[in-house]
Amino acid sequence: MLSLRAPPRTFSPSPWRRRGRLDGFAAPRCVSAAPPATTLETATARPAGVSFPILVNGCTGKMGVSVAEAATSRGLHLVPVSFSSRENLDKTIQIGDVDVEIYGPSAREDVLSSVIDEFPDVVVVDYTAPNSVNSNAELYCKLGVPFVMGTTGGDQQLLYKSVQDSNNYALISPQMGKQVVAFLAAMETIAEQFPGAFSGYRLEVLESHQAGKLDTSGTAKAVIACFEKLGAVFDMDRMVKIRDPEQQLYMVGVPEEHIEGHAFHLYHLTSPDDSVSFEFQHNVCGRSIYAEGSVDAAVFLYKKVQSMDPKRIYDMIDVLQEGDMW
Ligand SMILES: NC(=O)C1=CN([C@@H]2O[C@H](COP(=O)(O)OP(=O)(O)OC[C@H]3O[C@@H](n4cnc5c(N)ncnc54)[C@H](O)[C@@H]3O)[C@@H](O)[C@H]2O)C=CC1
Numbered sequence: 001m002l003s004l005r006a007p008p009r010t011f012s013p014s015p016w017r018r019r020g021r022l023d024g025f026a027a028p029r030c031v032s033a034a035p036p037a038t039t040l041e042t043a044t045a046r047p048a049g050v051s052f053p054i055l056v057n058g059c060t061g062k063m064g065v066s067v068a069e070a071a072t073s074r075g076l077h078l079v080p081v082s083f084s085s086r087e088n089l090d091k092t093i094q095i096g097d098v099d100v101e102i103y104g105p106s107a108r109e110d111v112l113s114s115v116i117d118e119f120p121d122v123v124v125v126d127y128t129a130p131n132s133v134n135s136n137a138e139l140y141c142k143l144g145v146p147f148v149m150g151t152t153g154g155d156q157q158l159l160y161k162s163v164q165d166s167n168n169y170a171l172i173s174p175q176m177g178k179q180v181v182a183f184l185a186a187m188e189t190i191a192e193q194f195p196g197a198f199s200g201y202r203l204e205v206l207e208s209h210q211a212g213k214l215d216t217s218g219t220a221k222a223v224i225a226c227f228e229k230l231g232a233v234f235d236m237d238r239m240v241k242i243r244d245p246e247q248q249l250y251m252v253g254v255p256e257e258h259i260e261g262h263a264f265h266l267y268h269l270t271s272p273d274d275s276v277s278f279e280f281q282h283n284v285c286g287r288s289i290y291a292e293g294s295v296d297a298a299v300f301l302y303k304k305v306q307s308m309d310p311k312r313i314y315d316m317i318d319v320l321q322e323g324d325m326w
Pocket residue numbers: 057058059060061062063064083084085127128129130132136149150151152153173174175176177212213290
């Protein structure tokens with residue numbers, strides 16, 4: 001039976017620390033549920049159903065590699081070109097049997113133009129860095145190449161404005177994992193249908209990602225926006241961001257093999273009089289759900305471009321709603 005006892009009046013700032021690893025917090029389930037870090041469950045991947053050229057920008061990074069691998073195993077044509085923020089890298093990266101050549105910033109406009117000439121139906125998928133979001137999007141819009149923006153951060157308003165002004169096709173989402181997208185969609189629906197239902201509730205948010213993550217979780221920001229519409233009070237400066245591997249291991253309970261690639265999120269709501277509390281979590285180990293979702297996104301966008309759909313800007317909820325996610 002559920003206990004209806006009121007929660008303690010002073011809620012610990014860290015539910016993860018309060019509970020610790022040993023009491024069965026969701027994390028250990030990742031050990032058997034997720035694939036090894038940076039490898040994909042692509043052996044059983046279903047084909048994309050269509051084939052078209054895909055350019056993955058950011059093949060020097062972890063998501064770039066994962067998406068490029070997922071794209072080739074789904075039968076898409078991986079364009080053997082990617083970019084870097086560094087000049088004179090003189091590097092190729094092997095993805096399956098494709099040698100992807102990496103070009104620096106000064107060559108990117110010429111190289112991307114040549115790619116578009118050779119592959120007019122190419123779709124770009126971007127997994128670079130928060131400080132490249134806007135300049136990359138500007139370039140894609142200038143050249144009229146449809147793109148999936150998986151990279152989080154940057155100036156999101158400006159990003160949408162660039163796409164709108166150029167009338168380009170783009171799919172933008174801070175979260176590509178199907179089940180997390182479904183949770184986000186549910187949150188948006190609740191927020192729309194019951195605005196103010198959580199008026200005055202205090203919200204506390206914790207997110208833990210690999211140490212190399214530069215920005216605050218874009219997914220957490222999207223979920224927080226829904227809680228705010230529901231009336232909850234949140235101070236963005238109080239978001240607890242955990243990037244320290246020791247804390248992740250011993251406090252959050254991230255399995256050791258996923259310290260380098262995980263995304264744990266926890267949202268805790270408390271009523272103004274402390275008599276009611278709610279808690280939501282989504283904890284992902286590895287990167288395969290984002291990689292597969294990114295390929296779904298590219299396929300979806302490709303179809304929209306081919307059918308000259310008048311709507312130009314999409315997100316992952318659109319993909320989910322069309323039943324187009326694996
Ligand atoms: N939408 C989603 O579901 C997900 C989004 N992400 C986001 O994707 C981004 C990348 O994540 P990771 O691959 O884990 O990071 P990472 O640090 O492993 O890789 C990023 C790579 O992009 C390169 N890069 C930086 N600026 C560039 C530019 N202008 N042109 C080309 N390459 C550039 C960096 O040198 C690095 O190699 C982050 O913003 C992260 O938040 C990550 C996972 C899922």
